[in-house]
Amino acid sequence: MDENSLYNTIIVNRSRAPLHAGVVERATRLGQGTNPLCGDRVRLSVRTEKEEIENLLHETRGCAICIASTDLMAEAVTGRTVADALDLARQFTDMLENGSSMVETADAAMPDALRAFLPLRTHRSRLRCATLPWTALEEALDHD
Amino acid sequence: MSVSGSEIISADLSGLRAQFPILSQKVHGKPLVFLDSAASAQKPDVVIDGMARMMRSQYANIHRGLHWMSERSTEAYEAARTRIAEFLGAEFREEIVFTHNSTEAINLVAYSYGSLINPGQAVLISEMEHHANLVPWQMLRDRAGIELRVAPITDSGDLDLDAYGELLADGKVALVAITHMSNVLGTITPAHRLIEMAHAVGAKILLDGSQAVVHRRVNVRELDADFYTFTGHKLYGPTGIGILWARRELLDAMPPFMGGGDMISSVTFEKSTWAPIPAKFEAGTPAIVEAVGLGIAIDWVEAIGFDAIAAHEAALTKHALNVLSEVPGLSVVGQPRHRGGVISFTMDDVHPHDIATLLDRNGIAVRAGHHCAEPLMRRLGLTATARASFAVYTTEHEIDVLASTLRRIRQFFV
Ligand SMILES: Cc1ncc(COP(=O)(O)O)c(C=O)c1O
Numbered sequence: 001m002d003e004n005s006l007y008n009t010i011i012v013n014r015s016r017a018p019l020h021a022g023v024v025e026r027a028t029r030l031g032q033g034t035n036p037l038c039g040d041r042v043r044l045s046v047r048t049e050k051e052e053i054e055n056l057l058h059e060t061r062g063c064a065i066c067i068a069s070t071d072l073m074a075e076a077v078t079g080r081t082v083a084d085a086l087d088l089a090r091q092f093t094d095m096l097e098n099g100s101s102m103v104e105t106a107d108a109a110m111p112d113a114l115r116a117f118l119p120l121r122t123h124r125s126r127l128r129c130a131t132l133p134w135t136a137l138e139e140a141l142d143h144d
Numbered sequence: 145m146s147v148s149g150s151e152i153i154s155a156d157l158s159g160l161r162a163q164f165p166i167l168s169q170k171v172h173g174k175p176l177v178f179l180d181s182a183a184s185a186q187k188p189d190v191v192i193d194g195m196a197r198m199m200r201s202q203y204a205n206i207h208r209g210l211h212w213m214s215e216r217s218t219e220a221y222e223a224a225r226t227r228i229a230e231f232l233g234a235e236f237r238e239e240i241v242f243t244h245n246s247t248e249a250i251n252l253v254a255y256s257y258g259s260l261i262n263p264g265q266a267v268l269i270s271e272m273e274h275h276a277n278l279v280p281w282q283m284l285r286d287r288a289g290i291e292l293r294v295a296p297i298t299d300s301g302d303l304d305l306d307a308y309g310e311l312l313a314d315g316k317v318a319l320v321a322i323t324h325m326s327n328v329l330g331t332i333t334p335a336h337r338l339i340e341m342a343h344a345v346g347a348k349i350l351l352d353g354s355q356a357v358v359h360r361r362v363n364v365r366e367l368d369a370d371f372y373t374f375t376g377h378k379l380y381g382p383t384g385i386g387i388l389w390a391r392r393e394l395l396d397a398m399p400p401f402m403g404g405g406d407m408i409s410s411v412t413f414e415k416s417t418w419a420p421i422p423a424k425f426e427a428g429t430p431a432i433v434e435a436v437g438l439g440i441a442i443d444w445v446e447a448i449g450f451d452a453i454a455a456h457e458a459a460l461t462k463h464a465l466n467v468l469s470e471v472p473g474l475s476v477v478g479q480p481r482h483r484g485g486v487i488s489f490t491m492d493d494v495h496p497h498d499i500a501t502l503l504d505r506n507g508i509a510v511r512a513g514h515h516c517a518e519p520l521m522r523r524l525g526l527t528a529t530a531r532a533s534f535a536v537y538t539t540e541h542e543i544d545v546l547a548s549t550l551r552r553i554r555q556f557f558v
Contacts, residue, residue: 007502012557016493038497038513039527061527063495064557126501 006119007064010072015064020074022057031140033132040066040129042136051082063129069117070133076111082141089134096120096127160448161537163188174507177542182327182355182486182533183511184377187441191381194440195433206432207406207423221432224439225422231442232372232389233363239395241388241425242435246354247276249373249388250321252425253350254280256398257319257371257390263289265318268311268347270295270303270333271523272326275516277352281321293317297523301329301478305337312345320349321371324356328488328515328531330461331480332356339368348394354378358535359457359484361450364389376434380535381441385434388425395421402427445536453536457485460534460543467547473554477529485534488515491550494557496530502553503530508546 027045034041040062047055056078060070073092077085091110096117117130161167164186169176178186198220204213206221222237229237243249261267267281271294285292295308303322311317320342325332335351342349350371353362357374364372371394376385390398400407400418404427409417418424445453464487468474473492491499500512512530514521521527532546 006505007498007556016557039521040497063497065498065501066495123501126497129497 006123008116010113010116011064011068014068014071018058018060018067018071020057020071020078021059023059024055024057029140031136031138033136033139035062035066035128035132037128038063040132042066042070042133044070044133044136044140046140048082053077053080053082053085058133060133062132065117065120065126065129066132069130070136072111072113072116073133073137076114077137086138086141089138092117092134093131096130161539163190164537165189165192167537171507171509172505177506177508177545179532179534179538179542179546180509180511181358181535181538182378182531184383185358185380185535186537187380187382188444190444191437191441195382195437198433198436203433205429217432220436220439221430224435227439227442228387229389231446232387233365234389235365236392238421239389239392241390241395241422242430243373243386243388243425244384244431245377245386246352246373246375247280247386249375249386250277250350250352251280252388252401253321253371253373253390254284256401256425257348257394258284258288258290259399260397261288261290261318264291264316266291266293266316268293268295268308268317268320268322268342270308270322271297272301272303272329272331272517272520273321273323274327274352274354275518276354277321277323277350278519290318291316294519295322297331297520301326301331301480303331303333303338305334305341308338309341312341312347315345317342317345317347320347322349322351324351324353324362324372325359325484325486326480326517326520327355327486328517328520328529329478329480330483330486330488331478332360332482332484334482335367335369343368355484355486360454370394376438376441379438379441380445381438382431382434384431385438387438392421395425398425400424400427404428406430448536456536457534460538460540461485461487463540464532464534464543464546467543468550471547471550471554473558474550477524477526485538486531487533488529488531490526490529491554494554496528498557499530499550499553502556503546503549506545506549508542508549510546 024045024047028048029046031044043059056074058070060067120130166186202216204217206218225240226237229240281292293311295311296304298304339349348370351369353372353374358379372389374387377383407419407424407427409419475490477488496512500510503510510530510532513528
């Protein structure tokens with residue numbers, strides 16, 4: 001299939017076998033994102049210690065894009081400070097929503113794995129699938 | 145060699161398809177396979193050209209100007225009304241009210257006829273309604289203290305007639321509002337029976353014909369219905385035009401839905417009096433060109449004939465159920481007794497949205513999601529399905545392309 005551009009190996013693999021699924025014990029923060037259009041739902045449990053994300057796990061019901069995005073997000077934000085993670089959330093959403101050429105030169109802080117979602121810029125009806133976990137993350141981190 | 149009905153029609157189809165300019169488009173470099181006609185059908189040349197011709201040569205506002213253009217425009221608009229009255233088998237052309245879509249037609253009834261229903265009485269809908277035939281009744285319930293009852297469906301996706309009868313039994317139901325064909329399951333509901341049972345307890349009945357009119361001949365008088373609604377864009381017509389048919393005496397008794405120009409007979413600052421039907425329900429400048437376009441679409445559909453349309457869709461649906469059932473991991477949602485050309489399905493390990501996106505990459509358009517029927521999805525224990533729906537221009541080959549692409553998609557994920 002020629003879908004490889006969007007459904008590339010990392011996205012397909014992570015959707016089939018997420019590495020960060022589950023519930024964090026002694027979580028300090030919780031977040032949830034739902035998409036009423038399709039019923040997709042992301043639940044996050046996070047343990048922070050001195051404003052650093054020690055552990056983040058997710059329970060995701062959704063499409064491949066949504067599951068993979070949540071799993072890769074978990075990887076990308078673990079070990080970051082809350083402020084850093086929120087920055088990354090904004091950058092990620094920006095990268096997908098503003099299809100500008102800026103994107104290619106985007107911040108070096110954007111992990112490569114997250115760039116796997118770039119082809120979504122031509123599937124705008126699916127953007128929300130990838131940004132849903134980041135909305136849940138913002139909810140978890142914004143409210144103490 | 146014997147030639148079956150469907151082969152004869154298939155032979156005609158290439159000619160038919162050529163009348164739909166959009167069908168020769170490519171999507172992502174692949175020939176468009178359009179299997180989303182239940183959401184909105186594509187338009188034949190005659191409709192596109194007829195509407196353009198009107199705007200190019202004979203267009204003005206209707207019922208207002210005392211000039212030649214306005215008279216021609218009014219004639220065309222009113223001729224469309226007559227055409228639609230014939231199409232539905234209405235007794236009087238005044239029983240046809242132009243709205244902007246099915247949703248507005250149902251809202252009109254909920255608002256206007258709803259105001260004649262007393263608190264303590266009930267409206268009865270079913271579990272498989274489109275939000276268009278659900279939310280207006282919830283709004284009426286909350287506004288007017290009217291009970292809203294919901295008739296369940298069976299696991300196979302048919303209306304549960306016993307339960308329907310029980311919900312009618314106490315005589316409190318003033319109005320039944322039920323789909324004539326489900327946009328999710330394809331179920332064609334037993335309209336005659338539903339109407340008979342409603343009338344036996346003194347209830348009126350509205351049928352949401354948004355899907356049904358596309359697939360079969362509907363005769364409201366022969367059905368003995370009270371209200372019937374449909375929407376132009378699913379019937380090969382334009383968007384922005386919908387139809388409410390109701391018995392004359394009901395429309396006469398109902399208060400207006402919206403106020404404004406064209407719906408009054410006289411206006412003073414103290415009081416206005418209403419125009420006779422149907423003008424009473426057509427406030428403001430209506431969708432003039434769209435009404436004419438719908439009339440043309442109906443002429444076109446009737447020239448093909450519902451016998452041919454039904455035979456074609458039955459053959460396609462049978463073929464589709466066969467080939468889809470052979471796709472590993474695929475489940476068709478619902479096995480109703482009578483079904484139109486709409487098939488919802490799910491696949492193990494592949495979310496409907498991923499199915500839709502991957503099909504789209506191959507030029508195949510299907511719908512995925514809850515299809516504006518969230519309560520039905522919940523009843524089925526699903527959050528979403530993918531849906532393929534067929535029209536007169538759909539071919540067996542397109543369904544084969546769907547099935548083989550679904551096989552590849554599944555391999556991709558498993
Ligand atoms: C069964 C049913 N009822 C009502 C509607 C609403 O039609 P419209 O959006 O044109 O008002 C639809 C189509 O979406 C439908 O399938």
